[in-house]
Amino acid sequence: MNKLKNCSECGRLYMEIGQGMCQDCFRKEQEMEQVVYSFVRDHDKCSIKEIVDGTGVKEKVVFRMLKAGRFIASGLEISYPCQGCGAPITTGKLCAKCSKNIRNQAERLKAEKNMKKVDRSTTMYNTTRNR
Numbered sequence: 001m002n003k004l005k006n007c008s009e010c011g012r013l014y015m016e017i018g019q020g021m022c023q024d025c026f027r028k029e030q031e032m033e034q035v036v037y038s039f040v041r042d043h044d045k046c047s048i049k050e051i052v053d054g055t056g057v058k059e060k061v062v063f064r065m066l067k068a069g070r071f072i073a074s075g076l077e078i079s080y081p082c083q084g085c086g087a088p089i090t091t092g093k094l095c096a097k098c099s100k101n102i103r104n105q106a107e108r109l110k111a112e113k114n115m116k117k118v119d120r121s122t123t124m125y126n127t128t129r130n131r
């Protein structure tokens with residue numbers, strides 16, 4: 001069932017056994033993970049930027065660990081920027097405020113769809129009035 005693949009890190013051909021990268025890169029990444037772990041243990045609730053600055057480990061690697069739930073599994077908490085507003089968050093992609101905004105937006109869109117006719121006439125009225 002093994003497949004030859006190009007390593008996502010160094011681009012060399014390797015035998016995929018579920019690591020997503022070649023043996024060399026996997027070993028290197030594990031070493032980097034250890035560095036990140038010990039850093040996070042000493043700096044509780046630090047941000048990804050602090051980890052990158054403090055360890056020299058690539059942000060990509062830290063994100064991969066985060067996505068894999070490595071920190072949570074070890075009882076560690078780190079923060080990273082919300083994709084919406086940049087506020088520090090520890091789970092998911094968005095902070096509570098942004099996910100609420102998105103929910104509101106979706107509901108507003110639905111409402112707007114239903115009121116499309118009314119909405120258009122109001123806009124036209126406002127445009128002529130402003131000119």
Ligand SMILES: [Zn+2]
Pocket residue numbers: 007008009010011012021022023024025026
């Ligand atoms: Zn590699």
Ligand SMILES: [Zn+2]
Pocket residue numbers: 082083084085086087094095096097098099
């Ligand atoms: Zn946010």
